[in-house]
Structure formats: structure tokens, C-alpha cells
Amino acid sequence: MQQTQRHVKLPIGRTARIVFELDAIRGDCAKAAAELLGQAEMSQSEFEQCAQLDEAVAQAHRLLKAHLRRIMLARIKRHSEAEEVE
Numbered sequence: 306m307q308q309t310q311r312h313v314k315l316p317i318g319r320t321a322r323i324v325f326e327l328d329a330i331r332g333d334c335a336k337a338a339a340e341l342l343g344q345a346e347m348s349q350s351e352f353e354q355c356a357q358l359d360e361a362v363a364q365a366h367r368l369l370k371a372h373l374r375r376i377m378l379a380r381i382k383r384h385s386e387a388e389e390v391e
């Protein structure tokens with residue numbers, strides 16, 4: 306008798322959307338920075354805060370994207386191996 310494995314459904318699609326949103330937020334940070342640079346009297350502290358926010362979002366984006374990619378590739382590999390056994 307063959308044992309069937311039950312796989313937990315992970316929120317991969319939702320996570321991918323978050324990765325996409327983080328990328329869009331980085332674009333918004335770049336626009337804000339450009340706008341700040343275009344001002345006659347730029348606030349240095351506001352520009353630094355913009356850069357800090359962009360860096361934090363960039364780190365979250367890289368981390369989440371890398372983990373999502375690794376999980377998806379592992380699932381594809383596992384699925385392919387299971388098909389070869391059958």
C-alpha cells in the first residue's frame with residue numbers, strides 16, 4: 306500500500322505579491338529621493354530617512370525574494386522527483 310503525503314498549502318502567491326509590492330515601494334522611495342533632491346532647500350535629515358527606508362525595504366525584498374525562490378525551486382524539484390518515481 307502506497308502512503309500518500311499531505312502537503313501544507315503555503316501562501317506562495319501572496320508572498321510573491323508582497324515581493325512585487327516591496328519592489329514598487331522601492332520605486333516610490335526613489336521618486337521621493339529625486340523629488341527631495343529637486344527642492345531648492347533640501348532637508349538633509351528627510352533625505353537620510355528616505356535612504357534608510359529604501360535600504361530597509363531593499364533588505365526585506367532581497368531576503369523574501371531569495372527565500373521564496375528557494376522554496377519554489379525545492380517544491381518543483383520534489384514534484385519532479387515524485388513524478389519520476391511513479
